[in-house]
Amino acid sequence: MTQRREHAVVVGGSLMGLLAARVLTDHFPRVTLIERDRFAEAVGSRPGLGQARHLHVLWSRGLEIAEQLFPGLEDELLAADVPEVRVPADMLWLSSAGWRRRFESTRLLTFSRDLLDWTVRARLAKTGNLQMLTGHEVTGLLADAGAVTGVEVRERGTTEPGEPVTADLVIDATGRASKTPAWLERLGYPAVRETLINPLLGYASRTYAVPSGFDPGWKALYLQADPPRGTRTGALFPQEGGRWIVSLFGVGEDYPPNEDGGFLDFAKSLRSPVLYEAIRDAEPLTPVVSYRRTENHRRHYERMRAWPKRFLVSGDALCAFNPLYGQGMTVAAKSALTLDACLRADGDLDGLARRFHRKVIKNASGPWLVATGEDLRYSTTQGATAGLQTRILNRYVDRVQHLANVDPRVCDRFVDVLALTAQPQSLFLPGVLWRAATTRTRQPTGPDDLIP
Ligand SMILES: Cc1cc2nc3c(=O)[nH]c(=O)nc-3n(C[C@H](O)[C@H](O)[C@H](O)COP(=O)(O)OP(=O)(O)OC[C@H]3O[C@@H](n4cnc5c(N)ncnc54)[C@H](O)[C@@H]3O)c2cc1C
Numbered sequence: 001m002t003q004r005r006e007h008a009v010v011v012g013g014s015l016m017g018l019l020a021a022r023v024l025t026d027h028f029p030r031v032t033l034i035e036r037d038r039f040a041e042a043v044g045s046r047p048g049l050g051q052a053r054h055l056h057v058l059w060s061r062g063l064e065i066a067e068q069l070f071p072g073l074e075d076e077l078l079a080a081d082v083p084e085v086r087v088p089a090d091m092l093w094l095s096s097a098g099w100r101r102r103f104e105s106t107r108l109l110t111f112s113r114d115l116l117d118w119t120v121r122a123r124l125a126k127t128g129n130l131q132m133l134t135g136h137e138v139t140g141l142l143a144d145a146g147a148v149t150g151v152e153v154r155e156r157g158t159t160e161p162g163e164p165v166t167a168d169l170v171i172d173a174t175g176r177a178s179k180t181p182a183w184l185e186r187l188g189y190p191a192v193r194e195t196l197i198n199p200l201l202g203y204a205s206r207t208y209a210v211p212s213g214f215d216p217g218w219k220a221l222y223l224q225a226d227p228p229r230g231t232r233t234g235a236l237f238p239q240e241g242g243r244w245i246v247s248l249f250g251v252g253e254d255y256p257p258n259e260d261g262g263f264l265d266f267a268k269s270l271r272s273p274v275l276y277e278a279i280r281d282a283e284p285l286t287p288v289v290s291y292r293r294t295e296n297h298r299r300h301y302e303r304m305r306a307w308p309k310r311f312l313v314s315g316d317a318l319c320a321f322n323p324l325y326g327q328g329m330t331v332a333a334k335s336a337l338t339l340d341a342c343l344r345a346d347g348d349l350d351g352l353a354r355r356f357h358r359k360v361i362k363n364a365s366g367p368w369l370v371a372t373g374e375d376l377r378y379s380t381t382q383g384a385t386a387g388l389q390t391r392i393l394n395r396y397v398d399r400v401q402h403l404a405n406v407d408p409r410v411c412d413r414f415v416d417v418l419a420l421t422a423q424p425q426s427l428f429l430p431g432v433l434w435r436a437a438t439t440r441t442r443q444p445t446g447p448d449d450l451i452p
Pocket residue numbers: 011012013014015016017034035036037047048049051054055056057058059136137138139173174175176203291293294314315316317323324325326327328329330332
C-alpha cells in the first residue's frame with residue numbers, strides 16, 4: 001500500500017525544529033513548523049529560548065552540518081560581524097588539570113544564540129514549501145489506528161482550542177519541557193522510562209562592551225573547575241557587536257548570584273583572576289540573568305514496546321545534556337542528518353520512529369558519557385553515583401587532560417571528542433594510550449607560559 005507523504009509537522013521552532021524542518025522540505029511537498037512564540041522581525045530574545053542569554057558554543061561538527069543544510073550560512077554569520085576563535089590558540093584555557101598550551105585544534109564562530117537562530121530562521125523562511133505557524137501552542141496529538149495523524153493547537157493567549165492540524169508525520173522538537181509523555185498517556189500508551197542525572201548546576205550570565213583598545217593577546221577565556229572540590233567555572237567569549245558574553249557556572253547548588261556585586265565576587269573566586277580583571281571595569285550591557293534547568297535527561301522512547309506510527313521526538317525533548325559542555329546544538333544537527341538518512345534509506349513512514357530514535361540515541365551516547373562522566377565526579381550530583389568503571393574512566397581522562405595541556409596531538413583528539421567529530425572511545429586509541437602511559441609532562445605555569 002502506498003503511504004501518504006503530503007504534509008509533515010514540526011513542533012518547536014528552536015534549532016532542532018528548524019533543522020528538522022529544513023530536512024523535511026526535501027522529503028514532503030508541504031511542511032509546517034509550529035512554534036508557540038511569535039518570532040521577532042529582528043534578532044532578539046524570546047521567552048521560549050531563555051537559554052539564549054547564556055554562552056552558546058556551536059562546535060565544529062554542528063557548524064559543518066548547519067552549513068551543509070544552509071549553504072553560505074557561515075559567510076552570512078561572518079558578514080554579521082561574528083568573531084572567529086581558534087581553540088585554544090586564541091584562548092586562555094585553564095583546564096581541570098592546569099593551563100592548556102595554545103595549540104590550534106579547531107575553530108569556533110562565536111555568535112550569540114539569538115543571531116544563530118535568526119539567521120537559520122531567515123534562510124528557512126525562504127523555502128517555498130515551508131509554512132511557519134507562530135504564536136500557536138500544540139496541546140496534544142491526534143491519533144487513529146495506532147498512528148499519529150496530526151496535532152491539536154491553540155493560539156497563544158487564548159483558551160479556546162484552534163483548528164487541528166493534520167499531518168502524515170509529526171516531530172516533537174519542543175525541548176526539555178516536552179509534553180510528549182503526557183500526550184502519549186492520554187492516547188493510552190504506557191509511561192516512558194526516564195533517566196535524570198542532575199549536577200545541580202546554575203548559570204549566571206551578562207554581556208559587556210569590549211573595552212576600546214583592549215588587546216591582551218587573547219580573545220576568549222575558559223576557566224574550568226577542578227572537581228571534585230572545585231565547583232566554579234567561568235567563560236568569556238567575544239560576540240558580534242563588539243560584546244563579550246560572560247557566563248559563570250557553579251555545580252552542586254553553588255549557584256552564581258544574579259546581582260552585580262555577587263556576580264563579580266563569584267568571578268573573582270575562580271581559579272585565576274584573569275576573567276575578573278577583564279570585566280571588573282568593563283561596561284555591562286545587560287543585567288545578570290540566571291538559569292538552573294541543566295540536568296542530563298533522557299527519555300527512553302527507543303525502548304518502548306508500543307509506539308504510535310509517524311511520530312518522532314528529537315533534540316532536547318529526547319535527550320538533553322548538562323549544557324556546560326556545549327553539545328546540545330551539535331547533537332540536534334546530527335539528528336537532523338539522521339532524519340534525512342532514515343528518510344532516504346527507506347520510504348516506510350510507519351517504521352521510521354524506531355529506526356530514527358535508535359540511531360539518534362546511538363549518536364547521543366558519546367556526549368551523554370562526556371557530560372554525565374564529568375558530573376559524577378561530584379558527590380552532590382543526583383540520580384546516579386560514580387561506579388568503579390566511571391571512576392577508572394575519569395582517572396584516565398585526568399591523565400589525558402594533563403597531556404592535552406602540552407601535547408598538540410592529544411589536544412586535537414580531546415577537542416575532537418568535545419566537538420563531536422570523534423567518539424570518546426577514540427581517546428583509547430593506541431596513539432593516545434601510549435602517550436598517556438609513557439609521557440612525562442611539564443605543565444605550563446601560567447598564562448605567560450602558554451605559547452607552544
Ligand atoms: C543555559 C544553557 C546553555 C546552553 N549552551 C549550549 C552550548 O553552549 N552549546 C550547545 O550546543 N547547546 C547548548 N545548550 C543546549 C541548546 O540550547 C539546545 O540543545 C538546543 O536549543 C536544541 O534544543 P531544542 O531545539 O531541542 O529545544 P529548545 O531549544 O528548548 O526549543 C524548544 C522550542 O519549542 C517551543 N515549544 C515548546 N513547547 C511548545 C508547544 N507545546 N508548542 C509549540 N512550540 C513549543 C519553544 O518555544 C522553543 O522554541 C544550552 C542549553 C542551556 C539551557
